[in-house]
Amino acid sequence: MLKKLNGLKTLLFRVDSRTIYLYSFFTGILTGGIALLFHFVVDGLSGLLFDKTARFPLVEVSPTTSIFNGSIQPVYLLVLLLPTLGGLLVGICIHYFGEEATGTGVDQFLASFHDHGGQVRKRAPFVKFLTATLTLSSGGSAGKEGPMAFIGAGIGSLYGKFIKMGTRARRALLLSGAAGGLGAIFRAPLGGALTAVEVLYKEDFEADALVPCIISSVTAYSIFSSVAGFGHMLRFETQMFHSPVELGFYVLLGLFCSLAGYLFIRMFSAFRNKIFLKLPIPKILLPAIGGLLIGILGLAFPPAIGQGLSVIQGVINGNYPSYWLTGSLFLLLLAVSKMVATSLTIQSGGSGGTLVPSLFIGAMLGGFFGNLVHHFFPDMAPSVNPYVVVGMAAFFSSVTNASLAALVMVTEFTGGYELLPPLMVVAVISLITSHKWSLYRNQAKNKFSSKAHLWDMNPRNLQHVKIGSAFHGRYLSEAVIMNNQKLLDIEKMTQ
Incomplete structure (x- = not known):
């Protein structure tokens, strides 16, 4: 019996290329359970505070x-x-x-991966749970993801620390935890895994962690x-892609969304650097100022606040003005108002994700563009x-640099596989x-711009270093010997 217990202990606490898969599975179990709790708490409080009260x-x-x-006839106050x-x-x-109480959550886990050896403070996941619940259930324009x-990511990191993982393995478990959170809350297991490994970089992805991320997700x-x-987050009536000529319109849509993404990023940064950081009020009050502005915007234009998934579903169902020009401008207004609402929520100090608002904005911009194309080229x-x-x-894709993850995530989100x-x-x-x-802000350009991959850079650097230039100072009088080398052999070397 004691032998079996020791064998189980060895399995659970041994770290190698195989056991990391087992640890990813355990991380997925923990993350899935907490995602359920988070989902029901946020939706329950939102329904109680806003829908009923x-x-x-x-x-x-x-x-x-x-x-x-x-x-609607809300209680305005x-x-x-x-x-x-x-x-x-x-x-x-x-x-x-x-700082772990505020922001998108993604930036914090990127910093943990690149700069802190995959480590997250013990209290960080619990603090993020609390502040995100407060932000989302009180009307903040952000997502759960x-x-x-x-x-x-915090669960993965703390689990890795508990079993005394090395830095590289702990980073893999950090990513697998993030993948589990995304895969669960989005109901997109492959999209969640790909997002976790691709969002780390602008021009790269973390291939070594893909399998643990898939298992956890x-x-x-x-x-x-x-x-x-089970099922897709949004209901989309399948429509086959039927005309190669129409790809030209999608190229234009891609360029249009890239431009809009650039403008949104500039707006998002400006709200932080040019507005909230320059307000002459205590930092503790900034989220309250942002919340008040969200309330005003919500009264003026209710679809702009909250998570907005029901608004996306309404647009897919055609629930917007039917006249082409009015409908197009209405959808454009929805997109711009969501950009403003999300910037107010996050940059004032609120805690919530930007991926769901990005999907919302993209849906409205796509509807705007599609309305124009459909009006002028109905046959195509x-x-x-x-x-x-x-x-x-x-x-x-344009705001996250996660292009592969974006197309997989959206197909899982909507079931629109025919639009691949x-x-x-x-x-x-x-x-x-x-x-x-x-x-x-913490997204690295590529692996060689990340501290997590300094070990990748060393061989490349050594290719350009000559032995004569490297061995100077004390290295001229000191030698490297093996631990098991005999004293007699060392004496012969010095003769």
């Missing part, structure tokens, strides 16, 4: 929901107070717990979906819906045009 349909808002057409109060509580958390990626997805339900572009779906991938040809086109366009900018 403020009579504002935050979770199920439609594109055309408005106080001006009488579709509560719509203003709830985001403000949520922001104030987040500000208190920032004051006492530091960024915080869940960081929470999952599939495990977390299975646990999450067995309770929350018989439907607007495919442009909505492809626009999601185009914009997602145009999705591949916009992914390539984004890869070519958008690699010089990113939504994430």
Whole structure:
């Protein structure tokens, strides 16, 4: 019996190229369970605070929901107070717990991978859970996926630290945790794994960690979906790609979304550097100011706040003005308002992801572009819906530099596998045009720009170093010997 226990202990605590897969499986189990808790807590609080108390349909808002057409009659004061109060509580958390309480979550896990040896502070996942719950349930314009990626990464990192992993293995487990968080919350196991390894760099991806990420992501997805339900996040009626000529329009859509992505990144940074960091008020109050502005924007234009998945579904279903010009401008307004709302939420100090807002913005831009193409070329572009779906991938890719992950994520998100040809086109366009900018400050250019791969750089450097120039100073009088070398042999070397 003792022998079996020792064997089990050896298996659970031994670190090699095989056991990392087992640890990724365990990480996926933990991450899937926490993703379930996070999902139900955020949605439950959102429904309680907004749907029932403020009579504002935050979770199920439609594109055309408005106080001006009488579709909702909210408690105006509560719509203003709830985001403000949520922001104030987040500000208190920032004051006492530091930077891990704020931001997208993705930037923090990128910093952990590149600069901190895959290490995350013990309290960080719990703090992120709390602040993200406060931000999202009080109306913040952000997604669950960024915080869940960081929470999952934290689980992987802490598990690696517990079993005394080396730095390289701990980084792999950090990524597998992030993949599990993304795969579960998005119900996209392959997309979650690819995002975790691709979002690290602008021009590269972490191939060594792909298998652990897939194992963790599939495990977390299975646990999450067995309770929350299997199926796609959005319902999209399958439409076959039928005309090679239409690829020209998708090329233009890819270029349009790349330009819009660049403008959004500039806006996102400007809200932080030019507005919130320059306000002459205590930092603890900044999230509350952002929350108040979110409440005002929510009253003026309800679809702009919250996570926005129901708005994307409404646009796919055609729930927007039918006249082509009015409909196009309406969708463009939705995209711009979401850019503003997301910038207000995150850059004021709120905690939430930017991937779902990116999908939202891309869907609206795709709908805008598709409306124009359909109006002027109805025979070549018989439907607007495919442009909505492809626009999601185009914009997602242009702001994250995760082109392959974007097309896989969107197909899993919507079930639009028949749109793979145009999705591949916009992914390539984004890869070519958008690699010089990113939504994430801690995204490295490539592996050789990351401290995580200094060991890759050393052989290349040594190719250009001559022995004569390297051996100087004390190395002229000292030698390197083996531990098991006999004293007699050393004496012979010195004669």
